[in-house]
Amino acid sequence: xxxxxxxxxxxxxxxxxxxxxxxxxxxxxxxxxxxxxxxxxxxxxxxxxxxxxxxxxxxxxxxxxxxxxxxxxxxxxxxxxxxxxxxxxxxxxxxxxxxxxxxxxxxxxxxxxxxxxxxxxxxxxxxxxxxxxxxxxxxxxxxxxxxxxxxxxxxxxxxxxxxxxxxxxxxxxxxxxxxxxxxxxxxxxxxxxxxxxxxxxxxxxxxxxxxxxxxxxxxxxxxxxxxxxxxxxxxxxxxxxxxxxxxxxxxxxxxxxxx
Numbered sequence: 008x009x010x011x012x013x014x015x016x017x018x019x020x021x022x023x024x025x026x027x028x029x030x031x032x033x034x035x036x037x038x039x040x041x042x043x044x045x046x047x048x049x050x051x052x053x054x055x056x057x058x059x060x061x062x063x064x065x066x067x068x069x070x071x072x073x074x075x076x077x078x079x080x081x082x083x084x085x086x087x088x089x090x091x092x093x094x095x096x097x098x099x100x101x102x103x104x105x106x107x108x109x110x111x112x113x114x115x116x117x118x119x120x121x122x123x124x125x126x127x128x129x130x131x132x133x134x135x136x137x138x139x140x141x142x143x144x145x146x147x148x149x150x151x152x153x154x155x156x157x158x159x160x161x162x163x164x165x166x167x168x169x170x171x172x173x174x175x176x177x178x179x180x181x182x183x184x185x186x187x188x189x190x191x192x193x194x195x196x197x198x199x200x201x202x203x204x205x206x207x208x209x210x211x212x213x214x215x216x217x218x219x220x221x222x223x224x225x226x227x228x229x230x231x232x233x234x235x236x237x238x239x240x241x242x243x244x245x246x247x248x249x250x251x252x253x254x255x256x257x258x259x260x261x262x263x264x265x266x
Contacts, residue, residue, distance in 0.1 A: 011096045013252065017259050018191070019093060024108035025191035026090040034079040035087075036063070045069075047076045106264070112193050113263040119224045120173065120195045125188050128171035133182035152200045152242045153184045156234070159247040160187045160198065173197065175223040181216055183231065194258045197231040198251070200242065229257040 011019070035051035046065045052058040066073040097105055131147070141148040146169055148154040160167045167187035174180045183197035201213040217233060225231050232250040236242050 011093070015252075015256060015259075016101065018255055019097060020105045021108060021191045021259065021262075023090065023093050023097065023105045025110065026086050026093070028110040030083060030086050030090065033083055034058075034076050035083050036076070036080045037084070038068075038077075038080065041065075047073055047080050049076055049080070108264055114193075114261045115263055116261045118193075118195065119230060120186075120197070122188055122193060122195060125168070125171070125186060125195045128168060128186070130168040131170050132172040133170040149184075150200075150202075152202055152236070155242055155244050156198055156200050156247055157185055159244055159251065160185055162248075163187075163189075163251065165189055175219070179219050179223055181219065189255060189258070192255065192258050192262060194255070196229075196251070196254050196258070197225075198247070199231065199233045200236070200247075201233055202236045202242065226257075229254055229261075 014022075032053055034049050034053070036047060036049040038045065038047055040046070045068045047068055049055075049058050049064045049066070050060045050062075052064070055064065058064050066076050068074070068077055094105075137147060137149050139150070141151065141154050143154055143157065146157065148157055148169065157167065157169070165187040167185045169185055170182040171186050172180055172182055173186075184199050186195060186197045188195050199216070213233070213235065217227060220231055221227060227233065228250075232247075232254050234242060234247050234250060236246075
């Protein structure tokens, strides 16, 4: 999980609400070996109202139902561990408990690029050849700077895709270096690294692309972020980290939370 010392109160509150919502939609329970036989025990099940801490259902692992619930309980334990960490940190920092926030979220502004678009988008759509490929965990990046960008997003734990095609219309499209999804705010954010800005041709391309995004309804610093650097050999990872955090905060402003 990302460094909780740098997460805002609003973002942490949404993370907590998101995890609680996810946990409420799957079976909750634990694994235990009884008389030498491994079982999965279920004390909450959204499709079985009778399941409770006092009325646990158990299923032998390796059976159809056992495997069905094992997947959910494994996910539940992972989500619960993250939620417990967030709640422990929240209690140490704040007096009031986090608010109850309902999902799906309501937004004052519709997103131009949605999760459904991101989900079906295929990576590596940029036809420009990769001349110096940098492999990383099954991905292929064009440069060290793009690798740093990828690792920064990875550090937040967000699902990301490299160089998907963003189509605005028949003539306006581009391929962000990385596009990632922030589930707790239901937001797709595109991230670009524009280096070598001492090169006029590169400057022209960078700002033309930014203008195209803006004229097609995207907001810079919210829907897309661009780390611009003067020397292609060097980029500060903290610059990208700060841009990501700022975009998340700006996106939270669009969320309508009933009082």
